[in-house]
Amino acid sequence: MKLPRARHRWNLSPRRAVALQRELAEGIREAPLPIAPRLIAGGDCAFVDDGRTIIAAWVVWDLRDACVVEEAHVLRPVRFPYVPGLLSFRETPALLAAARRLRVEPDVFMVDGHGRAHPRRFGIACHVGLLLDRPTIGCAKSRLCGRFEQPEDRTGSITTLSDRDDVIGLTLRTRHAVKPVFISIGHQITLSDACDVVMKSCLGFRLPEPTRLADQLVNRIKKTHGP
DNA sequence: GCGACAG
């Protein structure tokens, strides 16, 4: 994949990182997907060496043929601690490096974490999407901020995730009676399109297939590079 | 001051 040149450095103080998020958040665009998406890239990370090395991977899933089209991964040293709200400074560098290794051009990227459903409206899905300059979705397993009502038990049920006066995302029941996932836009997509893509990517499991497979992949690689 | 807090 041909990607834009890096716009900023990553080894910032938490304070600078927060300021950068506020600046970059202005560049996020919400827009309908140009075409019906077919290739969905799911990304995820895992850690080895007592947390000093991060493994990032993308698994590209073909929605039409229901099969994996390509996989790419990378190992890199960890340079930022986990701080709620600053997750992207820890995982994005590795995810971008791994994306650079993809040969196919995914229609949409799906990140394991929030996008706009973030205190400063700039979660990891926004950061990844902005730097990739590609449609990106944030699909998280738990809430970071905002309030919501539990969606009905039925598969496909949704409720809004709100913070102050903004609808920042949705909760989506991807499987009957199983905890919902939290969806928000990362970049260049609408919340509605994001929700459709996530639901269409689910094959009977709580997490969408691209993300689920990426999770399996990084954990498989992790065992290879033993603790 | 007291909780909450993606992965």
Next chain:
DNA sequence: ATCTTGTCGC
């Protein structure tokens, strides 16, 4: 994220 076994259910 990671540390960790068995167990209940489709």
